[in-house]
Amino acid sequence: MVKGVKAIRQICAEHDDSPDALLEILHKTQHKFGYLSKESLIQIADVINISRADIHGIVSFYDDFRREPQAGPCVKICRAEACQAVGGETIAKHARDKGIKTHDVYCLGNCALGPAVMIDNELYGRVDAQKLETLLKART
């Protein structure tokens, strides 16, 4: 854990230990460790001088922040109107039926080429159930 503390302190230092950079700090910490552990949050709160209650309130407000490690790729399926209009719901259902862990998001900004899916920050358009399977297979 000592190594982790050092990394977190460094991330905070890159942002002058400033509380207003908290979102950036949280993003970077999550990027480094894969999730935001309780210990990480205590460290960050300590360094930038906010309370543990505050940091909990902030982390729990935003969908992007994970409190648990994530197994496998992060699969976001757009569930918003433009993708609904071209059958985005069927991909979501397919993923559910196949036990693929996904996150519902509302708009990935690919509304003319839906249904849209994002896997680990890579955007895909005109996705159907088969294409989703192919994309996921290519990552394993």
Next chain:
Amino acid sequence: MSKAVTIYIPCDAAALSVGADDVVLSIEKEAQQRNLDIKIVRNGSRGMLWLEPLVEIETANGRVAYGPVTQKDVQGLFDTGFLNGGDHKLAHGLTENIPYFANQERLTFARCGIIDPLNLSDYEAHSGLTGLRCALAMSPQDIVDTVTQSGLRGRGGAGFPTGIKWKTALETDSDQKYICANADEGDSGTFADRMLMEGDPFSLLEGMTIAGLAVGATIGYIYIRSEYPRAVKTMRRAVEIWRDANLLDNKTFTIHVRMGAGAYICGEETSMLESIEGKRGQVKVKPPIPAIEGLFGKPTIINNVLSLASVPIILDKGSGFYQNYGQGRSRGTQPFQLGGDIKRGGLVEKAFGMTLRELLEDFGDGTYSGKPVRTVQVGGPLGAYIPPSDFDVEMDYEELTEVGAMLGHGGIVVFNEDVDMAKQARFAMKFCEVESCGKCTPCRIGSVRGKETLDKIIAGDNVSDNLLLLEDICELMTDGSLCAMGGLTPMPVRSAIKHFSEDFKG
């Protein structure tokens, strides 16, 4: 060897989502095997998204377009001599002559898809920086007056006159002021901010810098949603290049990029300010308005990406030039975005005043599925569902209000005959439930009760009484919510019930 042929292939996220990078690899490989000298430029998107990946070849007559190109087309393209603009089943002739593109009025998106997004000299060669240079020679008051006279209104959705906002910040004395670019483009059916940030990022930086000069702000923030990782990356790089170019002589304006974290509500301006301050993105009560007391308690201009990116051309060509486009109180151009079940989806920048039908039929060419259109939702998840009988509405702020709709950020989502409007109404409430910041009760609780009531209506439980109850909830949310999230969620719900009552019979 003869001069290298320049090939343009977009690095826009939408183009990448359908394989633009793969096409680049194939073209490079094929050219190498044939010993042909090529130079690939990664441009932004032209906005004809149904043609993506759109490959353009630079010829003596202009750029020739091929699309949508897949990896397996590449060999055939080389065989037919596409490097000389040769004919092919994917050829569309000169890009500039494709009707979808030729019939637009590109002011804000004048450079998007044409230049290399991160090449500042390319930007400058295409009229970039001239607006800023004009602004540097003007007094703050003159800059504000020019923007006011242009008639530019907030492109984020509210349509508030940009110049008036700037005037307020200019007239408020403070040791520090801020400019915030709202790039938290969360509305479904909208992607113009993303396209601009990925295709012409310097125009946003130029607009922000001019805003800074106008009101006396020295620090700017760009708040970009995390669902746009490529836009974040492009903007961060663009900010570095912009800073290193040192364009302001003895003045300073520092720009920071902040990434959101998956909260739709952070597109609401006070919530966005909270988020930039590193807090929960909860809405604040207005007044005080941000132009007087905003970020860190200081006067702050919050403008949408498209509003700010429209400023350079206004300064360059004058308020009259911009004001000449449009009609009534809606001046200038609007980048409309066609999405959902549409054959030719993409970005259409036109002066205010064309009809919805022209957009859907002349540009969109009907549905992607081939099924008849039942409704379109204009203005994102808080916008109204418009029935075909109203498709002749002229697209401007006031005319849309006349038919009970709103322009929002200019997104247009097309639904075919399969759509169940009771489900869409339920989705509007559910979306509000998921994305509500939780601060005010009408939004936080109203959305949940609205969703439950719609569930009962869909199940056929006491339909007429529940419709009355739902209307009551809608009225309360509209009148009592703190911001547009709860205040406008009833708009799609009510429009669905009004125009498609047959779907609400249980």
